[in-house]
Amino acid sequence: MSAVTTTRPEVVAPEPWAFPAPARHVLANGMTALIYRLPGQYVTSTRVVLPSVLSAEPRDREGVASIVSRTMDEGTASHTGEELAELFERNGIGLGAGVSEQGLTVDLDATTSRLGQALDLAAECLREPVFDQAEVGRHVRQRLSEIDHERAGAASRAAIEWVQTFYTSASRGSRPTSGGRETVEPITSADCATYHAAHVRPAGGTVIVAGDVDEQSAIADLERTLGAWSPESASAATDSAEPRDQRDAGSQRIVFVDRPGSVQTEVYVGTAGPNRRAEGGWAAYPALSFLLGGSPSARIDAVLREDKGYTYGMRTSFRPRRHDGLFIAAGSVRGDVTAESYGLLLDVLEGATEGFTAEETQSAIDYIGKTAPGRFATADAVADEAARLRLDGLDTDFVSSYLEDVRALTPERLQEAWKSVVGSWTTVLVGDAEAHADAVRALGRGEVTIVT
Template identity: 50%
Template sequence: MTDTPIPARPEVAPPGPWAFPEPSTTRLDNGLGLQTFHTPGQYVASVRLAIPVVPAQEPRELEGILALLSRTFDEGTLDHSAEEFAELLERAGVALGSSTSEFGLVLDLDVPVSRLERGLELLAECVQRPAYPDDEVDRARRKRLADIEQENADPRSRAMREFAATFYTPESRASRPSAGSPATVRAITAPAVRDFHHDHVGPTGAVLVVAGDLSPLGAEPLQELHALVERTFGGWTPQPVEPVGPQGPVRREDARRIVVVDRPGSVQSELYVGCLGPDRRHGWGAYPVLSFLVGGAPQARVDSVLREDKGYTYGLRTAFVPRADGGLFIASGSVRADVTGESVGILLDILEKAREGFTPEEVRSGVDFVSQTAPARYATADSVADEAAGLALEKLPPRWVTEMFEETRSLTGEALVEAYGRADVGRWTVVVVGDADQVADEVRALGRGDVEVRRREG
């Protein structure tokens, strides 16, 4: 038997340069912006309509109306019933969806490029001639009320809600549920939804993002697409109420405190710990790396102690969350109830010790992970369209992504420490959802401040 020589292992070369795609941009006469990303080989077009209507524009007594609008915008139009419109979508191979945030409303359309014109016609019909039938709005309202009951029973949802109410001033829209409370949701009617759409949903400040392989449109695909969008959306009239932009939430002066939300008999405690952080306009390239190193992966500092060494949790995660003006630095996850106090103490110690710096090995691993996985994260038309729509609502250009990753690749340990210092680490708002009779005294024993116990609603 002849020995076969083992081939030499090929050398792994450093990754080549990468940049987020640059769109072709234009604007319709009615004010609607158009960003076009030609992505060869992506034969399903991803269309995102980003509209700057925000929860801060909702009447206080009807909070949640934007969420109900989002859930029912495609449930029939003035030209077609809900059943007829659903059949039209199915025949055209169109998928419609939507999402809301404090930055605005995004309507999603995914359709084969060969049927893009039909898809845009149906999307335009939704936004220009919506029906919001009484029965569909009633159904969505009942569903939202059921969701609220589920959120009350879910410890993570409860922790997030209590954190927002504790951290932000009552006047800040961010202190209250983005999709409304039981009282405000019950007050929403179909005529109110129709009026809100008429007043706030329009082309002024809106951006239509189209990503996909546009070569089937013709020899001049960008011009053909602009003409197509002009035919479908050119008659969309501007909304009567000018967009106001997202509301910057304000931190409460007494936000630095500990709250235990009673959940009798719970064998786990849900932790939600946070402080002020940056928004995406302040050297954001460092913050995905910091999230990864501190608590963004199983090998990060938080899990290496609380999960691997102690066995107190299945996993805790940290994240920097940008908002309209400033942001949050959040650590969250569940721990065993019998070690709640110790876990909170260890978690806060780890987060605060990170201010002392990171090893060269940590810096390199974090920078490489964040920067070298970027091409894969933006390899599809839908991921490009999603990012571009989000940036449009934040008034950031698509090149911001490229600039952010360039900043990430140049990070040093000193730059990471400086960036971490811009978060208000140490001034914590701590929310624990668990059995108060078991965990409250443990948390008090940490000496981290007074502990307020909130009993379960109802």
């Protein structure tokens, strides 16, 4: 019998990938509709994005926007909370909502055949919530419990202390998005109704539908539901009126939040960073994040995890905001090596200004470009990305543009971009200050303030 010769197929480089392009429509009330038709995605993901900025909240009721987002589906003029819950469950519809620095987003998931019913219910919750005091009180208590949990967890406690240190006290960004105890506790049904009437309006809003939908049918359902939402009383919170958060002049320091007996120390280091409109383009910054702290092979973990064994892992991220951005490096280390780990972390971050190799650059290009189709493979991911970008005043062609630019990155561009970021660090450490603060102080990296 003669041997069978098998010819292996040739492996070729993948074709460049682009974000799906939406069909655009303007609803009768002026809202923008974006329809992403994704064959085979039979569960549609809908996002309603409304640009009501956090700075519009009354100072003594910060967190009211979050409570509004949580209670819109707890009863309307047409249905009680129990009736709404039954309608959502019976039709297999999921609805949630949340707020960010830039606005309110309603998440709606339903099978393609139930999209019309889902939009009916979402429009009802947006137009006519009643904000029953019992439900508002329940969500206020839940938020107060969350605040306790946030302060109990080392990572969340570090994040809270960091923004308080980095921004001036007058900046909304220095305080929790969902409010603090002193401002959430007094929130009432009347506060929610007042905020909703002033700021939860269709003006400037966008509705995004992603899934295996018929475009004309989806537009008809949108016009019948959200398009019929009255555009009167537009939000008073416009982009031009939005105050910008300011960095505190004394933020270039180290704050040590004391947790006696802690065997680990949470390290949270950051500085100002770019937004998505950065000069020179956004492409370099996801690549830098990957190379510095995006994987176990990245520079920080190569030292602190693989070489020293001081951490399970530390991660870096660029966090674009509407008017500015942040760069953050965070993770936990063994308590007994707090000072050494902190010093090594800053050495890695500052040493990166010397540049990146061609091999590193190509690894970042490959990771970002070749994983993009997987990251945006579902209707949910497409809708989420579209919603994030709309809140930032951008469309999803931004994704395709920056991915194309990623392929053109060079070590020189990465070095230049990183040099524009590295500067004065704001640091928060959460751990045993009595045991480790003196060693951190001895590094000479800045003033150390202990918070008990």
